[in-house]
Amino acid sequence: MDLAIILTFVSLATFLILxxxxxxxxxxxxxxxxxxxDMLPYEFLIQKMITSLDVFPLMAVPFFIMAGxxxxxxxxxxxxxxxxxxxxxxxxxxxxxxxxxxxxxYGSLSGSAPAxxxxxxxxxxxxxxxxxxxxxxxxxxxxxxxxxxxxxxxxVPLIIYGTTAGVSVGDLFIAGIIPGLFIxxxxxxxxxxxxxxxxxxxxxxxxxxxxxxxxxxxxxxxxMVPIIVLGGIYGGLTTxxxxxxxxxxYSLIVEGxxxxxxxxxxxIDVFRGTALTTSSIFLVVATATALGQILLFYNLPNMLVxxxxxxxxxxxxxLPIILIFLLIMGTFMDALANILILTPLLLPxxxxxxVDPIHFGIVMIVCSxxxxxxxxxxxxxxxxxxxxxxxxxxxxLAVMPFLATMILSLxxxxxxxxxxxxxxxx
Numbered sequence: 357m358d359l360a361i362i363l364t365f366v367s368l369a370t371f372l373i374l375x376x377x378x379x380x381x382x383x384x385x386x387x388x389x390x391x392x393x394d395m396l397p398y399e400f401l402i403q404k405m406i407t408s409l410d411v412f413p414l415m416a417v418p419f420f421i422m423a424g425x426x427x428x429x430x431x432x433x434x435x436x437x438x439x440x441x442x443x444x445x446x447x448x449x450x451x452x453x454x455x456x457x458x459x460x461x462y463g464s465l466s467g468s469a470p471a472x473x474x475x476x477x478x479x480x481x482x483x484x485x486x487x488x489x490x491x492x493x494x495x496x497x498x499x500x501x502x503x504x505x506x507x508x509x510x511x512v513p514l515i516i517y518g519t520t521a522g523v524s525v526g527d528l529f530i531a532g533i534i535p536g537l538f539i540x541x542x543x544x545x546x547x548x549x550x551x552x553x554x555x556x557x558x559x560x561x562x563x564x565x566x567x568x569x570x571x572x573x574x575x576x577x578x579x580m581v582p583i584i585v586l587g588g589i590y591g592g593l594t595t596x597x598x599x600x601x602x603x604x605x606y607s608l609i610v611e612g613x614x615x616x617x618x619x620x621x622x623x624i625d626v627f628r629g630t631a632l633t634t635s636s637i638f639l640v641v642a643t644a645t646a647l648g649q650i651l652l653f654y655n656l657p658n659m660l661v662x663x664x665x666x667x668x669x670x671x672x673x674x675l676p677i678i679l680i681f682l683l684i685m686g687t688f689m690d691a692l693a694n695i696l697i698l699t700p701l702l703l704p705x706x707x708x709x710x711v712d713p714i715h716f717g718i719v720m721i722v723c724s725x726x727x728x729x730x731x732x733x734x735x736x737x738x739x740x741x742x743x744x745x746x747x748x749x750x751x752x753l754a755v756m757p758f759l760a761t762m763i764l765s766l767x768x769x770x771x772x773x774x775x776x777x778x779x780x781x782x
Contacts, residue, residue, distance in 0.1 A: 360396070361654045364389030364647070369688075378690040379639030382697075386646045396653065401646050408645035409638055412597060413519045418634040419600025420510050423581070423607045424466030425629045429622040430611035432578035433475045436461040438571045439579075442563040444544075449551025451484045452493070453544050456501045460540045461575075463505035464582035467512050468633075469691075469728045473502030473739045481744050489556050491744050492754035497547055499740035499751065500758035501540075503725040506691065508536030510585055510603075513724060515596065516641065516692055517717045520648075520699045524714075525596045526589040531714050531776045533586070535722065538775060539765045546761040577610045637692060644696030651697070657704045664705050671709035675770055678702060679723060683763075686727030687734075694724050711773075718776040722766050729759050 367388040371381035383401070390396045427433070440457035447453055458476045466472055477498035484494035506513045509529035518525035551557075563571075572579075585603055588594035594602065612618040618626075651657065664674055682702075685694050699720070706716045728736035731752060741748050769775050 358393070358654055360389045360393035361650065361656070363392050364650065368647075372688060377636075378693050379636060379643050382640065382647050382693060383643035386643060386650060389647075389650055396650065400649075404646035404649050405642035408642050411519050413515060413525050413595075414638075414641070416510075416515050416525070416595075416597040416600040417512055417637060418630060419597065419604050420467045420512060420515075421633050421637075422626060422630040423600065423603035424468055424471055425626040425633075426604070426607040426611055426618070427462075427465050427578065427581075428471060428475050429626055430607070430617040431615055432465065432575075432607075432611070433458070433462055433479065435571075435575035435578055437476070437479060439568075439575045442568045442571045446562045447548065449547045449556050451480065451487055451489060452497045452547035452551055452556070455480045455484070455494075455498045456504075456540055456543045456547060459498070459501035459504045460508055460536065461579070463502075463508040463536070464510070465578065466505055467510045469502045469505040469725060470735045470739050472505030473499055473736050474743070477502065477740060477743050481740075490554065491746055492750055493550065493554065493556070495740045495744040495746055495751055496754035496758060497543070498743075499736045500729060500755055500762070501543055502736045502739070503728050503762065504536055504540055504543075506725050506728075507532060507539060507718075507722055509533060509582070510596070510600070511721065512637065513691055513695055513721050514717065517695050517699060517720060520645075520696055521703055521713050521717060523717065527714050527780045528717050529586060529596065530590055530779045531718050532721070533779055535718050535769050535776050538769070539722070539762060542761050542765045543758060546758055550757060577614065581606065640690060640692045641696060644693050648697055648700045652700060657701050660701050661705050661708060665708060669709070671706075671711060672771070674705070674709060675711070678705070679719075679766065679770060682720065682723040683726060686724055687730040688732070689727070690733060691721075691724035691727055694727070695720060712777060714780060715773045715776050719766065719770050722762070722769060726759060726762055726766075729755050729762075 364385050368381060368385035371384055386401050390398055390400060437454065437458045440454040440461065444450060444453040444457055455476060459472050462476050463472050480498050481494045485491055509532040511532060514528045514532055515525050518528050581603055584606060585599045588599045588602065589596055668674055685698065703713060703716065728734055731737060731748060737748055737751055740751055
């Protein structure tokens with residue numbers, strides 16, 4: 357292998373170990389690679405960074421981020437929580453089920469795992485402690501449920517994968533619905549088993565139909581967001597970018613004019629938060645695309661295909677190897693960086709195995725979401741620790757049963773592709 361590509365990987369690992377921000381780490385590693393290459397001029401980095409952002413579907417990212425920011429600053433999270441409480445609060449471990457169900461609802465609004473943990477966990481962790489749930493269990497279930505924010509559409513990682521793999525973002529959104537619901541159900545089953553073991557009971561009383569209808573009507577403005585977004589895309593009325601614009605306008609009207617939960621200061625905070633999040637994401641997109649082009653230049657995808665196919669051409673042998681590789685990489689690198697760097701490498705391999713790119717995209721996003729739960733890059737863990745004032749060591753142990761549940765769910769998604777492909781195939 358060429359010295360330049362070896363030094364690129366070594367420098368990237370070094371920068372990540374030194375806790376240099378991921379976008380800067382990738383950019384600096386690209387510079388190192390070009391310094392020791394006679395064939396790649398420095399202008400290459402700037403050109404690829406600029407052209408990587410000149411992609412229409414990427415325009416959806418800031419709009420969905422802004423819509424999530426608006427609803428996070430408003431009252432929609434509390435309204436979704438009330439609906440969840442009315443539906444599942446009576447079950448064993450009812451508060452844990454409320455957390456998972458609310459995270460599913462909220463994830464369909466925000467498209468971000470850390471934002472889901474912050475919005476839902478910020479409310480639910482103190483509430484669960486008051487109901488005599490242990491702090492570690494309450495924080496763990498909310499931290500794990502936050503991963504649903506990037507699995508259930510609309511999702512920023514799904515947009516990034518779609519633009520990188522050259523597949524329809526709309527199809528990815530539709531494909532993510534059933535896997536998101538499936539993983540949410542698996543987390544609720546895990547919560548039930550743990551609650552039964554630790555003696556965490558629910559209210560034991562089903563909410564009357566009148567209360568369920570009342571809370572549902574109150575939360576209807578929030579619940580309409582994913583219906584409008586996905587209905588517009590699936591119905592062929594809007595592109596994902598146009599759906600993002602509609603989500604922003606709708607959430608502004610509902611939170612600002614109808615519910616009147618937005619002050620001018622909150623609107624300023626929305627724009628500030630959107631700008632900071634979008635800029636950090638786009639820096640990763642730009643630098644990771646440049647790194648991906650270097651990998652393509654040195655023919656690494658074909659080399660990887662040859663190596664893996666030489667092991668076996670049976671997808672039931674190679675897919676577990678790919679999953680283990682993705683899970684390991686997820687512990688060290690940000691989800692977006694993983695998607696941007698590894699998609700060009702792994703997509704040719706899975707195509708040779710006959711795996712649908714949309715199915716692989718869902719599998720890859722689920723794999724990447726688990727990186728939010730594993731140190732040292734586990735962002736959800738850090739958010740959960742800050743909410744509950746708990747050590748990361750204690751939270752990492754408490755989240756293990758939920759992580760194991762997600763791994764089992766991942767295996768089901770991997771080897772039963774119709775879970776992801778049934779809706780897009782209709």
